[in-house]
Amino acid sequence: MPDFLLNISDTPAWLVIAVIVSTFMLEDLAIIAAAMLAVSQKISPEIAFTAVCTGMLIGDTALYLFGRLANAWQKLGRWMNHPVIRHHTVPLQQAPWQQLVLIRCMPGIRTFGYIACGVARVPALSFTLANLVSIIIWAAGLFGAAYLLGQHFAEQMHEWLWWAMPVALVLFVLGQRRIRQNMEAQAS
Secondary structure, eight states: OHHHHHTSOOOHHHHHHHHHHHTTTOHHHHHHHHHHHHHTTSSOHHHHHHHHHHHHHHHHHHHHHHHHHHHHOHHHHHHTOOHHHHHHHHHHHHOHHHHHHHHHHOGGGHHHHHHHHHHTTOOHHHHHHHHHHHHHHHHHHHHHHHHHHHHHHHHHHHHHHHHHHHHHHHHHHHHHHHHHHHHHHHHO
8 A cells, every 4th residue: 555655656747746735734744755755766866855945935935925915914914913923023123044044943933934024024035045045954954864864774664664654744743733832832
């Protein structure tokens, strides 16, 4: 059954689209999955890495634009009055580059952080440049580590990988929720 899931589509274009879309949900796991696709030679490492970075940039930019829209649309602006977003607004106005790097490194606050960038009216050029640099550095580190480990342990991992992935996904989601709850508690 697990091999069936990998063989659904051997078309690299579909795999690239799947990687891009998956970054919108859990980007760190999407980076690792893209590296595993590259290790299994389903797509080239360069294309996998580019797809990950593209998906991350699209998702982050959409969240930023959502925050900017909240400034113009009062009804949405009231909905954006979340404690975590308010907590990040002032530091983003004072030091957007440093804050964007921190947001990238803290998975539990990415969604709120990029919306806060828009709410804080971080200039689009500053946001785009800082976000692009942080995406490339973060994705390169995680992708590179997953790719190298995947190459090294490919044979051993094949048998138990499909059982470990759901466990890793659940632990990751629970960890993100805990981080988000801690951030909300600190912001309140």
